[in-house]
Amino acid sequence: MNPKERIVLALDVDTYDEALGLVRELTPYVGVFKIGMQLYNSIGPAIVQQVNELGGKVFVDLKLHDIPNTVGAAGRVLTRLNSFMFNVHAAGGREMMQYAAAEVSKEAARLGINPPLILAVTVLTSISDQQLKNEMYVNDLNVLELTVKWAVMAKESGLNGVVCSPQEITAIRAACGPDFKIVTPGIRPRWSETNDQKRVTTPRDALHLGADYMVIGRPITKADNPKIAAQKIIEELEG
Numbered sequence: 001m002n003p004k005e006r007i008v009l010a011l012d013v014d015t016y017d018e019a020l021g022l023v024r025e026l027t028p029y030v031g032v033f034k035i036g037m038q039l040y041n042s043i044g045p046a047i048v049q050q051v052n053e054l055g056g057k058v059f060v061d062l063k064l065h066d067i068p069n070t071v072g073a074a075g076r077v078l079t080r081l082n083s084f085m086f087n088v089h090a091a092g093g094r095e096m097m098q099y100a101a102a103e104v105s106k107e108a109a110r111l112g113i114n115p116p117l118i119l120a121v122t123v124l125t126s127i128s129d130q131q132l133k134n135e136m137y138v139n140d141l142n143v144l145e146l147t148v149k150w151a152v153m154a155k156e157s158g159l160n161g162v163v164c165s166p167q168e169i170t171a172i173r174a175a176c177g178p179d180f181k182i183v184t185p186g187i188r189p190r191w192s193e194t195n196d197q198k199r200v201t202t203p204r205d206a207l208h209l210g211a212d213y214m215v216i217g218r219p220i221t222k223a224d225n226p227k228i229a230a231q232k233i234i235e236e237l238e239g
């Protein structure tokens with residue numbers, strides 16, 4: 001895969017015009033477009049089809065977290081929408097992930113299409129070890145240990161990969177093997193601000209650590225010139 005194909009651009013905007021403007025401008029530099037709760041809740045599921053029609057693969061980042069029946073049903077909908085990938089929270093548990101995987105594969109078979117990749121969100125990249133302990137009351141594991149446990153559970157449940165910080169790639173790769181997809185937000189070039197992200201690396205470090213896909217939002221979308229920012233990241237990845 002070339003570096004461009006590994007870049008997932010977070011379309012964290014409110015409107016159809018802003019989103020499609022970014023898709024048109026940045027298609028030459030981006031492999032996948034991520035539609036998260038801001039855009040999806042603002043303009044609805046039709047945006048997935050619109051991005052598909054412009055030739056973009058879509059990661060629907062709704063971080064599903066509910067009882068198995070509800071998440072399975074939502075998974076069927078996201079399969080019908082032709083998402084390239086979508087995610088659920090590993091914290092939803094084994095039964096929820098197994099059920100989502102089974103429903104998605106049945107729905108894809110029924111439609112005769114490739115199923116979307118299903119990823120488990122481990123510990124959000126905005127959470128530090130201190131927060132995990134003091135706010136989530138997880139006292140016996142640190143972030144790294146918990147992400148690995150959840151990644152193994154996701155794999156055993158039939159999911160295709162995880163969302164985690166690039167800082168956890170080496171440990172997850174060792175536990176889950178080469179084919180398990182690792183998708184990493186928390187990507188910050190040296191020239192950009194960290195914002196609310198806590199567990200970050202540069203794009204180049206994430207690539208060397210073995211990220212399959214890197215989710216990048218504000219360093220590109222909030223740059224004075226998003227195209228130049230994206231180009232600079234690709235050059236850093238190729239350099």
Ligand SMILES: O=c1ccn([C@@H]2O[C@H](COP(=O)(O)O)[C@@H](O)[C@H]2O)c(=O)[nH]1
Pocket residue numbers: 010012036121123124125126163164185186187195197215216217218219
């Ligand atoms: O652990 C997670 C899971 C998802 N995200 C999402 O990725 C992007 C990151 O955007 P930046 O602007 O590059 O910080 C954003 O849409 C998050 O919802 C994450 O950051 N961490």
